[in-house]
Amino acid sequence: MIRRMSGPSLSQDANRRPRVVIVGCGFGGLEAARRFEGCDVEVTVVDKTNHHLFQPLLYQVATAGLAAPSIAAPVRVLFRKQPNVTSLLGEVIRIDAAAREVGLADGTRLPYDHLIVAAGSTHSYFGNDAWSRHAPGLKTLADAFEIRRRILLSFESAELETDPARRRALLTFAVIGAGPTGVEMAGTLAEIARHTLQGEFRRIDPSSAAVLLIEGGPRVLQAMPESLSGRAMEQLEKLGVQVRLNARVTAIDASGIDVQSPGSAAADASTVAASGRIDCHCVIWAAGVAASPLGRLLAQATGAETDRAGRVKVQPDLSLPGHPEISVVGDLALAMSHRTGKPPTPVPGVSPAAKQMGRAAAANILRRSAGKETLPFRYRDYGNLATIGRNSAVVDLDTPAGPWRFSGRMAWLFWLFAHLYFLIGFRNRLVVLMDWASAYWSFQRYARVVSDVEGKPES
Amino acid sequence: MIRRMSGPSLSQDANRRPRVVIVGCGFGGLEAARRFEGCDVEVTVVDKTNHHLFQPLLYQVATAGLAAPSIAAPVRVLFRKQPNVTSLLGEVIRIDAAAREVGLADGTRLPYDHLIVAAGSTHSYFGNDAWSRHAPGLKTLADAFEIRRRILLSFESAELETDPARRRALLTFAVIGAGPTGVEMAGTLAEIARHTLQGEFRRIDPSSAAVLLIEGGPRVLQAMPESLSGRAMEQLEKLGVQVRLNARVTAIDASGIDVQSPGSAAADASTVAASGRIDCHCVIWAAGVAASPLGRLLAQATGAETDRAGRVKVQPDLSLPGHPEISVVGDLALAMSHRTGKPPTPVPGVSPAAKQMGRAAAANILRRSAGKETLPFRYRDYGNLATIGRNSAVVDLDTPAGPWRFSGRMAWLFWLFAHLYFLIGFRNRLVVLMDWASAYWSFQRYARVVSDVEGKPES
Numbered sequence: 076m077i078r079r080m081s082g083p084s085l086s087q088d089a090n091r092r093p094r095v096v097i098v099g100c101g102f103g104g105l106e107a108a109r110r111f112e113g114c115d116v117e118v119t120v121v122d123k124t125n126h127h128l129f130q131p132l133l134y135q136v137a138t139a140g141l142a143a144p145s146i147a148a149p150v151r152v153l154f155r156k157q158p159n160v161t162s163l164l165g166e167v168i169r170i171d172a173a174a175r176e177v178g179l180a181d182g183t184r185l186p187y188d189h190l191i192v193a194a195g196s197t198h199s200y201f202g203n204d205a206w207s208r209h210a211p212g213l214k215t216l217a218d219a220f221e222i223r224r225r226i227l228l229s230f231e232s233a234e235l236e237t238d239p240a241r242r243r244a245l246l247t248f249a250v251i252g253a254g255p256t257g258v259e260m261a262g263t264l265a266e267i268a269r270h271t272l273q274g275e276f277r278r279i280d281p282s283s284a285a286v287l288l289i290e291g292g293p294r295v296l297q298a299m300p301e302s303l304s305g306r307a308m309e310q311l312e313k314l315g316v317q318v319r320l321n322a323r324v325t326a327i328d329a330s331g332i333d334v335q336s337p338g339s340a341a342a343d344a345s346t347v348a349a350s351g352r353i354d355c356h357c358v359i360w361a362a363g364v365a366a367s368p369l370g371r372l373l374a375q376a377t378g379a380e381t382d383r384a385g386r387v388k389v390q391p392d393l394s395l396p397g398h399p400e401i402s403v404v405g406d407l408a409l410a411m412s413h414r415t416g417k418p419p420t421p422v423p424g425v426s427p428a429a430k431q432m433g434r435a436a437a438a439n440i441l442r443r444s445a446g447k448e449t450l451p452f453r454y455r456d457y458g459n460l461a462t463i464g465r466n467s468a469v470v471d472l473d474t475p476a477g478p479w480r481f482s483g484r485m486a487w488l489f490w491l492f493a494h495l496y497f498l499i500g501f502r503n504r505l506v507v508l509m510d511w512a513s514a515y516w517s518f519q520r521y522a523r524v525v526s527d528v529e530g531k532p533e534s
Numbered sequence: 535m536i537r538r539m540s541g542p543s544l545s546q547d548a549n550r551r552p553r554v555v556i557v558g559c560g561f562g563g564l565e566a567a568r569r570f571e572g573c574d575v576e577v578t579v580v581d582k583t584n585h586h587l588f589q590p591l592l593y594q595v596a597t598a599g600l601a602a603p604s605i606a607a608p609v610r611v612l613f614r615k616q617p618n619v620t621s622l623l624g625e626v627i628r629i630d631a632a633a634r635e636v637g638l639a640d641g642t643r644l645p646y647d648h649l650i651v652a653a654g655s656t657h658s659y660f661g662n663d664a665w666s667r668h669a670p671g672l673k674t675l676a677d678a679f680e681i682r683r684r685i686l687l688s689f690e691s692a693e694l695e696t697d698p699a700r701r702r703a704l705l706t707f708a709v710i711g712a713g714p715t716g717v718e719m720a721g722t723l724a725e726i727a728r729h730t731l732q733g734e735f736r737r738i739d740p741s742s743a744a745v746l747l748i749e750g751g752p753r754v755l756q757a758m759p760e761s762l763s764g765r766a767m768e769q770l771e772k773l774g775v776q777v778r779l780n781a782r783v784t785a786i787d788a789s790g791i792d793v794q795s796p797g798s799a800a801a802d803a804s805t806v807a808a809s810g811r812i813d814c815h816c817v818i819w820a821a822g823v824a825a826s827p828l829g830r831l832l833a834q835a836t837g838a839e840t841d842r843a844g845r846v847k848v849q850p851d852l853s854l855p856g857h858p859e860i861s862v863v864g865d866l867a868l869a870m871s872h873r874t875g876k877p878p879t880p881v882p883g884v885s886p887a888a889k890q891m892g893r894a895a896a897a898n899i900l901r902r903s904a905g906k907e908t909l910p911f912r913y914r915d916y917g918n919l920a921t922i923g924r925n926s927a928v929v930d931l932d933t934p935a936g937p938w939r940f941s942g943r944m945a946w947l948f949w950l951f952a953h954l955y956f957l958i959g960f961r962n963r964l965v966v967l968m969d970w971a972s973a974y975w976s977f978q979r980y981a982r983v984v985s986d987v988e989g990k991p992e993s
Contacts, residue, residue, distance in 0.1 A: 125686060126983050142601035144981040151734040152978070161736040164690040164987065183694050216985035227584060231623040235642050275610040277620040506965060519611070522603040524585050526675035528623065 092117045092159075093444050095437075096177055096187040098167050098369065100127050100150050102426045103193035103405030106433030108160055114441060118160045119185055121177070125149055125164050128216065129498055131426060132507070134256060137219040138263040139227065139523040140514060145507050147216060148499045167194070167369060172376040172398060189400050189440045192373055192387075193433060196406035196424060199365035199384070206327040210358040213256055222359055224525045226264065229357045230272060233279045240354070246284040247355035249332055251324055252362030253290035254298070255461040258307060260359055261288040262464035265314040270518040287353065288318045289334060291362070295320075296461055296469065298423065303469040306482040310467040324362075331355050364424065366407045377401060382409050386421075391451035393436045399443065404432035412454040422454045426497075431455060462490045465515070551576045551618075552903050554896075555636055555646035557626050557828065559586050559609050561885045562652035562864030565892030567619055573900060577619045578644055580636070584608055584623050587675065588957055590885060591966070593715060595678040597722040598686065598982040599973060602675050604966050607958045626653070626828060631835040631857060648859050648899045651832055651846075652892060655865035655883060658824030658843070665786040669817040672715055681818055683984045685723065688816045689731060692738045699813070705743040706814035708791055710783055711821030712749035713757070714920040717766060719818055720747040721923035724773040729924075729977040746812065747777045748793060750821070754779075755920055755928065757882065762928040765941040769926040783821075790814050823883065825866045836860060841868050845880075850910035852895045858902065861895035864888035871913040881913045885956075890914060921949045924974070 093116045097104045100122040111118050126147035135141040154160040163185075169178030176186045198212030211221050226248070233245035248268075250261040265286045272281035288295070288311065294304040295311065295318060311318055322336035331354040366385035374381045379395045380388040386409035389395060393402045393410060406429065411419040422428045432452060439449040458472035458479075468486040472479040481489075491511065498504050514520055552575045556563045559581040570577050585606035594600040613619040622644075628637030635645045657671030670680050685707070692704035707727075709720040724745045731740035747754070747770065753763040754770065754777060770777055781795035790813040825844030833840045838854045839847040845868035848854060852861045852869060865888060870878040881887045891911060898908040917931035917938075927945040931938040940948075950970065957963050973979055 124984065124987060125690060142603045142981075143985060144601045144983050147983040149982040151731070152982070155733050158736075163694060164687070165694060179694075181694060216983065220985055228623070231584060235622060235624060235638075235640060272610070275614050277617075506968070509965070522601075523608040523611070524603050524606040524675065525583065526602060526679055528583060
C-alpha cells in the first residue's frame, strides 16, 4: 500500500517521541507492543483486564483441567523489561479521531499519534441476547469460571436429586456450535463424565451423562477440509458425544433448549434424531462470534465500514481509509488474504493471524515514522489444528510440499506441543505440561474447584 | 468420659449399618471421615463448597502467590477410595435432634444415628457488620479472590490516578488484626510493594506504598510467647510494615478507616502515632473470628450452651450434654485442654486441634457402636508457628525437652516444609514447592490474575 507521507499524521512535535496507543492486549496487541521494543516511540497498552490470556487453552480452565494463572500472564510482567511501554487497566469508551485521543471509562484521556485497535471479539447470540444467561460463552476467565461452576454443580445437583426426570436433565449437557471450541468442550465433557468422575458418586453414574454437540451446518469443524471433519466426527462419537448436525436451536431457557432439525438429518446414521425439546441445565454457547463493540465506535469516529459481524474493514496495510494513523488488527479487523490464483478471502479470526497483523501494523507505524511507505499485510497460513480429547485431534498443515493432514494420537501430540510451545512463559509451560501428564495418566483434572457455589446474582 | 451405653442412641435397626452424618469438610470433618475408613458405618459428608481448603495457605492465594487449585482438593476425590463415604454439596439449615435428622437448603433430609458437626468459623466484625463490605476477611476461596482483586486493582488505579491525595490513599493498605493471618498478609503485602512490582509501573513507585498492621492488643501474635512476638515485630518492620499496637478501629468506610490509639502508644518508639483518620481503599479484616451460625442452630436444637464467640460447649468426649450421639469438633467446639498442674484452657482454633478432635470424635462413635465407653479428648499441643515474609518466621515448638523457640530464616524453612508436608496431595505439594522456589528466586508471584475487574455487585 502506497500512501503519501504528508499531512497531520507526521506533524509531530520534533521534540517528543511518537505516542502509540494500543487498545487490547490479546495476541494482536501484545505482538504489536513487542514489535516496538527498543524503538524510539512511547507505547501505551490499555486492556480491560490485568492479564494476557492464552485463549486456545481457555477451555481447559472451563473444564477444570488447568488453573487460571497457568494460561494468564499479567500484562505488567510481560512489559517489565520494555521501558517504553506503559500499561493501563481500563476500558476504552470514546475514540476521537479528529482530536487523536481515546477516552477511558474512568475519565483518563490518552492522546495518540498512532492508534492500534486490537479489541478482539465477543459472543454473538444472533439477536437472542436473553440466551446469554442460560448459555454462557467462552471468551474470558470469568466465562471459564462460570462454565466450570455450571458443569461441576450439575453433577453435584444430580447426586442430590431424587426425581429421575430432573436428574436426567441435570446429566444432559448441550454444547451449541461445533467449531474448535465446541468440539473441545464436548470432547472434554464426555471424558469428564466417563473417566474423571469415575467412582466418585454414590447415587448417580456420571458416565450415564449425555453430551450433545449441536451444529447448524452439515459438518463439524467447517474451517477444516471435509476429510478431517469426518475424522473429528468419528473421534467425537467414539468419546461418547452425540453430534447433531444441521440442527437449529430456536429457544434456550433455564430448563432446556428447543432444537429443530430437518427430516433429512434424522435419516443420517451418524446423527441423532433431534427435533423438539431437550431438557438440560448446562448449556454452553460456542456458536457465534461478533467483533468487539469498539468496532462500531471506531466506525462512527472515522467513517470506516463494518461487516455484518461488526468487523472493521481495513486497507491492505491494516490502516483505516482516510486515517493512516489508525490501524485495526486481530479478530476486530476485516482484512483480506490474497493467494495467487484464488479470490481474496477474509483473514480468519485465529491467533496466528492476530499476531501477524499486530507485528505488521507496528512495523508500518515505524515505517511511516521513518518517512517510508507502508507495506501491505500478507497473511501466512500455516494450517489449522483442533483437539477433540485424549489422544485425538485433527491437523491440517500447509507446507511448501502441499497440505499435510493427519488425525488421532499423532495429531494430538502435535497439538499438545504446538500449544505448549506458544504458551507464554516458561513456568506456565512446565506447570501445564505437568498437569497434562498427570491428567493423562490418572484421568484426573486438577482444577475442580468452584470458589462460589452461588455464582453471580446476574447470571 | 463415661456414659451409659443405653437409650435411643443404640436402638439401631440390627440390619443396617450406623449412619454417620458429618457437617463440614474442613480439617475436623475430613479427619473424622477418614477415621471411618474400612469401618462398618455409612458416612455422609456435607459441605457448602466442593473442596477441602488448606486454609493455612489461603493468604497466598489472596496475595497472588498460589493458584486456588493448589490448596483446594475436591472433596469427592479425597473420598473416591472410601466407598462408605457419600459426599454431598449442600448447606445445612435445620437440625432436628429429636428426629435425628439434618435438613439441607435444597430440601434434602439426612437421618443420622451419629452426627459430627465440624462447621468451623467465620469472620466477626464485633457487631459492625457494615464493615464487611469495605474490609473483607479471609476464610474462603471467594474471600481470597476478592482480596486479591482489591490489592492488585489498588495499584492499577493508582497508576491511572492523577490526584496526589487519592493516589496516596490507593497506595495505603491497612490490615486489621495482628494474629497469624494479619501478620502474613501485612508481610506479604510489603513484599509485593517493594519487590514483586518493581519496574512494572511507569507513573507510580509501588515501593512507596504504606502497609499498616493495626492491632488492638499490646503485641503481635499474642498466642506466641512474648519474646517471639518481639522478633516478629522486628521482622515486620524490617519488611517495611508500619505496626500500630493498642490501636482500636472505630470506623471503616469506602474511603478509609478511623483509628484510636492511646497516648501511651505514641510514645513507644516501635509504633507510629496513629490516632485519627487514615485514607485507604484496601482494608483487610483479620481481627475477629466467630463460630459458624450452625452453633446457634445446634444450641437451639439440643439446649447446649455457647460462649460469646458462638462456640458450642462440649463434654470431655466432644459430645453434647444429653446428646451422646452429637459431637462438635474444630473451631465450632469449645473444648477444654487439661494440662497437669495448670488450669484448663480452651483448645485453640488451629488446624492440628481440629484434626485431633475429628479423629477423637470418630473413634468415640466407633467405641459407642461397639458397646464401649467413650474416651475424653486430650489435646496434644505441638507448638505454634507463623510466617512473616521472605526468610522470616517465628517457631515455638513444644518438645519433650521443653519449649524450642527460634526465628528468622531457619524458622521460615521449618514453616515452609511443615506446610508442604501437611498440604494435601502430592501434586499440590510439588506445584506449591515449584511456585515458591520460583517466587523466591525471582520475587515474582505467579497468580497475579483478576478474573473479574468489576467484582461482585454486592461487595
